């Protein structure tokens with residue numbers, strides 16, 4: 285193992301001569317593709333969106349062969365490994381302290397392989413904003429999430445609850461093949477006919493099984509969509525939530541809605557920011573589908589527009605500062621029941637959460653059989669999350685424990701509690717046993733342990 289020295293290990297200081305030593309110690313193909321403390325580029329790559337970090341080294345391979353080399357190098361150093369695509373991980377920590385990050389930012393190609401079938405090839409370091417922008421000229425799109433800054437790699441190995449979810453399902457539901465590097469350095473292509481077990485596992489629990497270097501997906505035709513944004517006075521939180529939940533379930537599949545609730549601040553009431561997307565450009569049908577939501581609660585502000593889909597997921601391109609929300613709790617529910625609505629009202633009114641979000645799933649998400657992918661949650665209509673900062677985490681946890689008996693599973697991408705019980709929530713049986721058996725085969729040393737490690 286090369287001697288990085290104490291300072292480098294903890295990421296505090298490195299002299300230029302020590303840095304030269306780091307580059308020289310690397311395999312030839314990675315020289316010049318490593319960033320270490322002391323480099324001008326280091327502040328821009330050390331943190332992820334949510335997590336501050338001080339890695340000893342960030343390796344930026346440019347192709348799958350270099351990923352193999354990088355992985356072998358990390359394993360030989362016996363240092364912690366983090367795998368990063370877009371760096372927006374919440375459950376997945378794509379940075380660390382004193383370890384090595386394999387950063388896939390340079391593997392970022394977006395290609396349309398066949399316009400007729402919608403077959404596209406996405407590399408993991410591409411961001412969803414960029415994917416939307418590049419598919420739009422072909423009249424194609426892929427629902428991902430609400431942020432264009434999120435990377436292809438993290439989202440497409442876990443789920444992908446996006447603005448077109450009820451019409452088109454999760455992102456993983458459209459994956460037809462993955463190219464990946466396994467823990468022992470083997471490169472495989474997994475699809476329905478090759479390594480079908482891995483293909484199943486990578487669509488939901490992918491972070492545990494290797495480094496995906498490319499995804500093939502079947503995109504679908506989307507042109508303009510109708511967007512509506514409402515700001516609602518959520519003082520009567522529980523009653524409002526129940527109405528909103530009912531409206532979403534009754535709405536045609538073209539409607540997907542995300543809801544963010546923020547506590548009362550500065551004399552203002554608690555407010556709900558409601559985003560509604562109608563997956564189509566038929567304005568009259570959209571108006572019919574959207575107008576019932578005006579009755580969900582007292583509307584403080586509203587806007588609506590017909591927009592090209594990429595407008596909804598513009599990437600900010602900001603540098604990651606690790607400004608993190610330390611605690612995020614996730615749950616999935618069939619319906620917004622009185623118990624769920626009251627629980628959310630309690631935490632919101634007490635100020636025990638910075639914000640709470642609902643995302644509608646259901647619709648096409650639930651057309652997929654539960655055991656078809658390692659995301660087995662195919663009866664729920666809503667994903668729920670609550671986020672807070674460390675100083676409030678005990679209060680949030682207490683509230684969440686009270687809510688837990690009313691939840692049915694969780695979405696791994698929105699949970700930071702990686703205790704073993706949460707694994708069972710993320711991967712209800714028989715999924716967890718199947719994943720454990722596959723982990724034993726493909727990653728017996730638990731090399732990929734930075735995102736809900738399955739032991």
Ligand SMILES: Cc1cc2nc3c(=O)[nH]c(=O)nc-3n(C[C@H](O)[C@H](O)[C@H](O)COP(=O)(O)OP(=O)(O)OC[C@H]3O[C@@H](n4cnc5c(N)ncnc54)[C@H](O)[C@@H]3O)c2cc1C
Pocket residue numbers: 332333334366367368369370371372373374375376377378388408428429430431433434435436437438439441442443444445446490491492494495496497697698734735
């Ligand atoms: C502001 C914000 C908004 C979000 N909104 C949504 C949303 O609307 N819907 C939704 O579904 N999710 C959403 N998410 C969650 C997001 O999908 C996940 O956090 C996702 O993991 C981020 O992907 P990334 O590539 O940017 O993450 P990274 O931080 O790069 O990676 C996260 C983890 O994913 C794994 N991983 C990353 N790349 C690979 C790879 N190539 N191969 C194997 N494993 C890999 C690793 O375990 C890694 O630790 C949001 C997150 C943020 C921060």
